[in-house]
Amino acid sequence: MDAVCTFCGNVCDDVEFDVNTQKGKRFCALGLAKFREKERIKSPMIDGKEASYEEAIEKAADILVSSKKPLLYGWASTVNEAIRYGVLLTEKVRGVYDQCASVCHAPGTLAVIEEGIPGGSLGAIKNRADVVIFWGSNPLEAHPRHPTRYSVMAKGFLINDRKDRKVIVVDVRKTKSAKMADKFIQIKPGYDYAIISALRALVKGEDIEANEVGGVPKEELAELADMMKNAKYGVILYGLGVTQSRGRDRNIENAVKLIQLLNRYARWIIWPMRGHYNVVGAGEVPAWEVGYQYAIDFSRGYPRFSPAEFSAVEMLLRRDCDAMLVVSSDPAAHFPRRAVEHMKNIPVIQIDPFPNMTTLLSNVVIPSAVAGIEAEGWAYRMDGIPLRVKKLVDSPYWSDEKILKEMLRIVEEKLEG
Amino acid sequence: MLWIKNGIVIDPKNKVDGEKMDVFIKDGKIVDESEVNKEECKVIDANNKLVVAGGVEMHAHIAGSKINVGRTMRPEEMRIVRHTANKLRVSLGRVLLTSPAIGYEYAKIGYTTAVEAASPPIGSPHTHEELDAIPIVDKAMLPVFGNWHFVFKYVAEKDREKLKAFIAWAIERTKGYGVKVVNPGGVEAWMYGGNVKNLEDEVPNWGVTPKEIITELVKSNEELDLPHSVHLHCNNLGNPGNYQTTIETMKLVSGLANKKRQTLHVTHVQFNAYAGSSWRDVASGAEEIAKVVNSMDNVTIDMGQAIFGHATAMTGDAPFQFTLHKLTGSRWVNKDSEIEGGAGIVPIVYLPKNPVHALQWAIGLELGLLVDSDKVVLTTDYPNGGPFTEYPYVMAMLMSRKMREKELERVSPYVQKATSLPAIEVEKTLYDVIQMTRSLPARVMGMENKGHLGIGADADVAIYSINPDDVDPAAQYELINSEFRKPVYTIKGGEIVVKDGAVVAESWGRTFWVDARKKVSLESIDEDLNSFFSSYYTIQRKNYGIQEEWLRNPVRVEVN
Ligand code: SF4
């Protein structure tokens, strides 16, 4: 059956999956693993005891309504319809909405606030890009089909074959992706900002005094600057290597400035390699509903955005929330230990198809249908292109959308009554 | 059932100018008195009040990736809280509003219909998701065609049948309402770092010109007889001297006729009405443009009025946005989108003392004043020229020379020599501005049941505390400006949604889309679609677009 892959930010829409035989076509290994049957959360649970959906949702609503400041976190691996109910729910219970980006690509959002983002869709890259730079990103391991579908081997309007394209990988270590590149530039960890600054100077035609920056000899930088200036259409695709190393949002801000400058000579765009299949939607939906993408506090009845205060890890570290709803995410496995400790002290509700570390400390567990296999809805690919993920098979599990819609309804009832 | 009693009605479509009369509403429609049982009616006392159709916004950017990236880029816009969460949604935004705020704020000035004027076709599901999140108003959206490779191909091949088939296909897939064109050819040139400057410039790789693109799209649109004409954002936007390009463009459609509506709508003309050769000697070209528009019977325009204060430029005109970014040094978003075109976003503040900004402000008003009231629609090209919430200010300005004189005192004296605004004596009447905000935009869009109060019209009504028999808008401009901001009632589809300027109920409007598939042979373009999708797109053809059932409240408008 025609499917749309709901694993990574590529959201490949050319895949096929047969639910009966568990066989797939055109998937990468990551995507196929997601689609194949895995251990599921069997039934809703309250304090370890099996319950009905109705009971579990009722209990969850109780927790949310009686808490002073609940944190509603996750969202990157579900569809927009569910996210929207999540935002409405957070608004109703005057909680805090935060999503996975706050621990990965949020610095990119901060850079957009400072400088904007001169970007383009993946199709623009496929059709036009003759210079492609992966900076601190490792597509072969994180987005396996990115190179073939969009950026390296992909042919398009101006690109007849691989030879029409120069591919450069900039990273602190020689990744798998470095091997497919025409050129690999190894940089010292934490030197992204300095190197980008040097490139800005060189592109402008200024000289730099140092003989090397961040482990890269000046000649090599000059060569890179030259190649950038002479591109017809270039792109920088950056990853967590840039957002999560020293400088964070400042790195990306600086890179955006480089792109602004380059556009005076050639066409250039820059774009983040977003991870989960709908982490973009987890930011877009709250943006149109309540104005911000993440770290949004509603305790005053209107949204306030402050990453340093309202992102999930900060909230937990400061023990600033007294309940937590986790949707399609596993903070217990990924957050700092002290943050997870607070999770153990407060009521936690989980909505997820699969058991994970967070399940172990959740008071209410609500299993959900897998979007893309058992439930449909909108997801936004890493470049913001919307794709409708499909429902291939009926399942006894409720979709995230249905669970959250019902939870919102009951919460509204409780608040009014 | 509603009975609006004793109101003073202005309804330009039905040539009603200040008549005391009753309006009856049943099942969301305006009906004849005989259709209702008066006993069962809720009565609204409209004695001495102005009763008009709900406003029709025909060109604004209210949904989709552009405005949403704008929101993300400008959290400073979101610090103004318009409504705290309670029974209604929280709503916020200074100029860039959240989706709930957009619905509420339109209703709060008596507007009940709004059209999103530019959606990247591949992003149309996003546009619809946001439209679906806007409460109260009825909606529609226009996908952008002018830089789409399919269009270049069929124009180059001079194959109008296929172009028509493609338009019908694309509008159905995007659940769009008509053909929007933005800087035809110019955005493709931008992919190579350039732009097109005049109508004869060739588009790189395609050998077609803006002139050919516009002409072929207009002719195809007319042969399809879509409810709306081609909706054009002209080439050369934002450049001194561009008024000539605008006039040449309008003349491309002379000789074409359509009984129901214009054959070309040129949008936010203020941005395309500059004389002079550089920013040093820039001046207004509005008078010349007004002359041409008034002399043609098949062209309409909208103002694109600039409002002093914050705004955000966002258009499919990607090269212009880059120019603006260089000019202002401000933040810049660009989005090249597959083989369909591009877009850009740049924050901007219009300052009264800045000569260029004052000029833009003056040109918008010149257009509004000098063009006949049945040819110019009031818009700010929200959020490009400023917030739509300032429409009452523009209405008052059009009606009062005294108010204009007062406002002129606070703006750069540059407008005195570069525009004719100070000398313009025209004072539009209430009837004129109701026409420019209701009946005309509805007619321009081909929305027959909108913008008037005749039998069968949608029951979208605004009631203002303005007594047309008593008021002298030229002198009482302050009253006009303040009362149009707080309708006594806004009624949407027969439901009272605003009372005394406050939203009292949240309803959900419909989304109109146009289906012209019956008029074309879709098979004729089947192979082309397959080949373009497999070669140049990054999504499968079968996954392109939206099904009707995925929209919240769709209305299919079939073209036969
Ligand atoms: S690249 Fe990503 S979206 Fe594509 S099949 Fe692999 S996991 Fe799925």
Ligand SMILES: [Zn+2]
């Ligand atoms: Zn516009």
